[in-house]
Amino acid sequence: xxxxxxxxxxxxxxxxxxxxxxxxxxxxxxxxxxxxxxxxxxxxxxxxxxxxxxxxxxxxxxxxxxxxxxxxxxxxxxxxxxxxxxxxxxxxxxxxxxxxxxxxxxxxxxxxxxxxxxxxxxxxxxxxxxxxxxxxxxxxxxxxxxxxxxxxxxxxxxxxxxxxxxxxxxxxxxxxxxxxxxxxxxxxxxxxxxxxxxxxxxxxxxxxxxxxxxxxxxxxxxxxxxxxxxxxxxxxxxxxxxxxxxxxxxxxxxxxxxxxxx
Numbered sequence: 674x675x676x677x678x679x680x681x682x683x684x685x686x687x688x689x690x691x692x693x694x695x696x697x698x699x700x701x702x703x704x705x706x707x708x709x710x711x712x713x714x715x716x717x718x719x720x721x722x723x724x725x726x727x728x729x730x731x732x733x734x735x736x737x738x739x740x741x742x743x744x745x746x747x748x749x750x751x752x753x754x755x756x757x758x759x760x761x762x763x764x765x766x767x768x769x770x771x772x773x774x775x776x777x778x779x780x781x782x783x784x785x786x787x788x789x790x791x792x793x794x795x796x797x798x799x800x801x802x803x804x805x806x807x808x809x810x811x812x813x814x815x816x817x818x819x820x821x822x823x824x825x826x827x828x829x830x831x832x833x834x835x836x837x838x839x840x841x842x843x844x845x846x847x848x849x850x851x852x853x854x855x856x857x858x859x860x861x862x863x864x865x866x867x868x869x870x871x872x873x874x875x876x877x878x879x880x881x882x883x884x885x886x887x888x889x890x891x892x893x894x895x896x897x898x899x900x901x902x903x904x905x906x907x908x909x910x911x912x913x914x915x916x917x918x919x920x921x922x923x924x925x926x927x928x929x930x931x932x933x934x935x
Contacts, residue, residue: 689723692787693795697730699775703886724795731792732806733771735776736813739828740787743821746779753816757914759807785827789834801896802907804837805915807842811849820846847873848921865924868932876924883935890926894919 689697733754734872740750758768777783796802810831814824832842865871872879875889895901897919901911907915 691791692784693727693730693791696734696774696777696783696788697726700730700734700777706720714756725907726791727795728802728806728911730769730774731788732809732911733774734778734783734788735785735810735831737775738767739778739810739813739824740775740785741779742814742827747817749817750813753813756892757812771873785831786834789831793835800903803837804841804845804896805902805907805911807832807835807837808845808849809914811845816932829856842871844876847876854898865928866921868928871925871928874922875929883933886926886929886933890922893922897922 676927736754736757737746740746740754754765754771758771763771793803796806807828810828811820815827820828829839831837832839866874868879872881875886875893877885877889878888881889897915899907899915899919902915903912
């Protein structure tokens with residue numbers, strides 16, 4: 674039985690605890706926020722399953738909080754949440770729980786800082802996993818085409834708590850939202866990014882050498898490799914999200930490669 678099956682089967686009583694346990698319990702209608710709060714002490718769960726549950730819970734609850742930051746949750750933002758769920762190929766019970774988590778995050782009482790601090794403590798030094806988490810949140814902020822200042826403020830606070838640099842945040846915004854402002858140059862007719870977008874996606878200057886371009890490309894592919902992320906605790910259901918990101922990175926590289934002629 675996988676991590677999700679164990680939750681549905683009721684083997685969650687001694688799993689996580691803390692604010693994340695409380696949020697998950699509220700979303701699923703169970704009271705298991707008093708579970709063990711220290712990693713490695715839970716019965717019936719390995720560390721991998723615990724981390725996957727933490728990632729899943731934090732992702733969808735924080736997504737709800739980010740979308741509500743500007744005062745309302747738009748239809749585009751709801752559609753984005755559902756699209757992520759579709760990419761994860763969730764069953765009915767999983768979708769119901771994810772929607773419950775999203776709704777918990779929308780509440781004024783949602784303890785964002787406490788959730789992020791517990792998430793950071795659990796994930797530890799796994800920068801690729803933290804990066805994937807913040808990418809999903811940036812995707813949510815850009816779901817309606819523009820990042821509201823209130824959403825940006827929330828995201829910057831999350832990055833500070835996760836020790837994600839401002840440069841990395843700006844790069845991810847450029848990669849996901851188009852130069853970090855939601856008003857990027859139009860991409861190509863075939864769905865590939867424009868040259869300006871391609872350089873932003875790879876986080877390099879247009880004056881970059883061939884070696885610098887290749888190095889940036891390999892680094893980003895390694896950071897977003899689905900199998901490596903799953904090995905570090907990403908729920909397998911989110912592999913499609915990571916795979917989509919590597920596809921975008923490859924398209925950006927091909928655009929630059931074609932123009933540079935190497």
